[in-house]
Amino acid sequence: MQVDQALQQNHPEAMAFSAAAAEGRFMVPTCGDCGKAHWYPRAFCPFCFSFDVTWEAASGRGEIYSYCNGEPAPGTNVIAYVKLAEGPTVLTHILDADPAALRIGLPVKVVLQAAKDGQYFPAFTPS
Amino acid sequence: MMSVGMAYIAGAFEHPTRKATDISVGRLHAECAAGALADAGLSRDDVDGFFCGGDAPGGLLAMVDYLGLKPRHIDSSDIGGSSYISLVGHAAQAIAAGKCNVALITLAGRPRTEAISGFGGPPSHPTRPWEPPVNARLVDLYALCARRHMHEFGTTSEQLAWIKVAASHHAQHNPHAMLQKVVTVEDVLQSPLISDPLHRLDCCVVSDGGGALIVTRPEIAMNLGRPLVKVRGAGEALKGQDGGAVDLTYSGAAFSGPAAFADAGVTPADIQYASIYDSFTITVLMQLEDLGFCEKGQGGRFVADGQLISGIGRLPVNTDGGGLCNNHPANRGGMTKVIEAVRQLRGEAHPAVQVKDCKLALAHGTGGWLGSRHGSATVILERE
Numbered sequence A: 001m002q003v004d005q006a007l008q009q010n011h012p013e014a015m016a017f018s019a020a021a022a023e024g025r026f027m028v029p030t031c032g033d034c035g036k037a038h039w040y041p042r043a044f045c046p047f048c049f050s051f052d053v054t055w056e057a058a059s060g061r062g063e064i065y066s067y068c069n070g071e072p073a074p075g076t077n078v079i080a081y082v083k084l085a086e087g088p089t090v091l092t093h094i095l096d097a098d099p100a101a102l103r104i105g106l107p108v109k110v111v112l113q114a115a116k117d118g119q120y121f122p123a124f125t126p127s
Numbered sequence B: 001m002m003s004v005g006m007a008y009i010a011g012a013f014e015h016p017t018r019k020a021t022d023i024s025v026g027r028l029h030a031e032c033a034a035g036a037l038a039d040a041g042l043s044r045d046d047v048d049g050f051f052c053g054g055d056a057p058g059g060l061l062a063m064v065d066y067l068g069l070k071p072r073h074i075d076s077s078d079i080g081g082s083s084y085i086s087l088v089g090h091a092a093q094a095i096a097a098g099k100c101n102v103a104l105i106t107l108a109g110r111p112r113t114e115a116i117s118g119f120g121g122p123p124s125h126p127t128r129p130w131e132p133p134v135n136a137r138l139v140d141l142y143a144l145c146a147r148r149h150m151h152e153f154g155t156t157s158e159q160l161a162w163i164k165v166a167a168s169h170h171a172q173h174n175p176h177a178m179l180q181k182v183v184t185v186e187d188v189l190q191s192p193l194i195s196d197p198l199h200r201l202d203c204c205v206v207s208d209g210g211g212a213l214i215v216t217r218p219e220i221a222m223n224l225g226r227p228l229v230k231v232r233g234a235g236e237a238l239k240g241q242d243g244g245a246v247d248l249t250y251s252g253a254a255f256s257g258p259a260a261f262a263d264a265g266v267t268p269a270d271i272q273y274a275s276i277y278d279s280f281t282i283t284v285l286m287q288l289e290d291l292g293f294c295e296k297g298q299g300g301r302f303v304a305d306g307q308l309i310s311g312i313g314r315l316p317v318n319t320d321g322g323g324l325c326n327n328h329p330a331n332r333g334g335m336t337k338v339i340e341a342v343r344q345l346r347g348e349a350h351p352a353v354q355v356k357d358c359k360l361a362l363a364h365g366t367g368g369w370l371g372s373r374h375g376s377a378t379v380i381l382e383r384e
């Protein structure tokens, strides 16, 4: 799927994420100076303001930092913050979760999802 | 800081409408401005400073022209619903610096009529590729905070419900309040889950309306014959996701609160009445902790058993019924927070909720999204 043209034009730096995700690779922006990974992605490091940031392959593993169950029914629309093994915490969606099994600290793994506009984003599912 | 004691809130007006189908947003701003000016005993042509937030249609350029103002000082720093609290501080600082004498702050909007929702940012918003696809609603970004608070500190849904119960006890005395019925903890817990753990009654109302304030210099305030409400201290802060080092256990009030208390030279124990932004019950609980009314993690105990009800509890909060029951005009609750604090300090709150001999009050707001990016603003007001 092609990424929406307006999105491409407005966010050229984000396109490398989608290109890798389309091939099944989950990349996280990582700083060449302080070594920290961050989220949401920027072309510079929000911790030390270095512009030496590259996309590095991430493990795709993390755990739930917090979650909530939205409508229409519990478990069908679970929004969460997931703390990645690489460090940063991501605002995301939990897919295919048994609502009774959801808990803070639950291990999850990444499921790369294409949004309606073609841009990929990391969702997660219990691992 | 310069704002201390150099400016007074001389006029305050809350528009009585809660559904403004036949009134444009611009006209609501004008009616609120007229109401606040009349309350102060001033006229439009006395205004030489104008302050507004992101709700003002067309921004400063349109509003100043539309209202026919001739300001020599302007400010439209927008931090969502907390803007009008921070703008009180900005106005006080501008007055202290000699930049204006009579500052007008307006707010108005019609979210109830217009049913506004969805991602409001521009296409260039830095989070556009990453967050809109997740489809988190506003309420979800508060529910995430509530869940984490429960996990870290053992806070319960019952404790959160007490915040709504207190608001409803106050709202029963407010003839303009959207929800005037007293509710119980059980009512809150039995209302539908909107974003588990938050129920429908943990959420504020959606209302049309607005409000306005007049801030002025001491020499002018003292000649108006109105009770003197001094801007004693102000603080503001922004909190975000910190590059992914997310910590949902506290809000920007942890910074704006201490700044305002230091500015005013008082402590939380001195505050007799507090207007605390109540977009959702969890917002109140976290802000009370962060402002220092109780220790971090003790907010649940602090608010339970009616402790926020005027005349009963340890800290009367939102005696107009707040956003939870009274009014949340333009989805921005900061303006009404200041207005009710002014009523309390003037002794003009409803007798059933009026704090006896109220001399020191605080108004605090959170604008934006508690769980991702928000503004925080605190003002401390004193009756002279």
Ligand SMILES: [Zn+2]
Residues within 6 Å of the ligand: A031, A032, A033, A034, A035, A036, A045, A046, A047, A048, A049, A050
């Ligand atoms: Zn760095």
